[in-house]
Amino acid sequence: MAGFQTIPWRLISGVLGVMCLVLMATLGMLWKNSFTKPSIQPTPSPGPNLEPQKDSSCQKMWIGYQCNCYFISNEMKTWEESKDFCASKNSSLLQLQNEDELDFMNHIRRWYYWIGLSYNKKHSAWLWEDGSALSQTLFSFPQTVNIQNCIVYSPNKRFLNEPCRKEMRFICKQLI
Template structure:
């Protein structure tokens, strides 16, 4: 009989644990499922926010496009824009082409410009040097190019300079070489990009 009592005492805690678990299961609070109406509202809100972002990015993109310092296909370096075209023309036609884009033939007046020109590895590009009556000094090392002066003689009988790597060569101005134009870059200010909505110049 004493064995049975011990057995009952040993089993009792186990049965109480089971009862406690069953009670917890009975009273456990389960979260109600989220209705499809709530998900629909969330999806609509996110879609609306995406549309607002897209609408806002449009004007910012157009402002940035208008505030670029150089036109498309031009290289920007320091305060200038440069165009290196693959079109071969006479010196005079090249000068006219640059002029039509509010630019001039490439001139090297500063050391920084010289370094930039050397880095571009230019071959057979006309320079904005004054035409000469002879081809003296052909092959001279490029240091700087003088400002273009008005020529008084017939251009077809004169010699014009072109760049070949780091040298300048003079050939008849009627020969056809590549086109190198330069012009001043438009200033870009941080406030103009952020605040201006209609910049009055195209860059």
């Protein structure tokens, strides 16, 4: 009678062993598939893509948008060092030219960034690096702007003035 009772347990353990092997094989296939790229390309979502563009004519780690390439730094530099870095990459600090570009910039991280706007004493005006005037219709400054400072931009369309020697992140812009 003792031998008769072991047969159901052998059957149960055999079934459980087979199930374990099937589950392990399934897990192995899922694991393998998780490390391979899907053959179906995702459809682009509306709005800007902030991933570096491989197919564009932008440098590695730059973001392509319309006819420009943008470099959004994680490194902290003074305004002058930021300007020099951008120049070394054949670009300039960000110059916002229209509402579309301003909306595009609102999708970046939540820090303040140096942009290419500073006070020109000779012209007694805030000018972009290329010498063009600031558009008052695109955005306005707070009333208390220190002309000794440089301008930082935040993705929520905020512009603040900070001492130019302060280290901040920065955005470079390059025309394609």
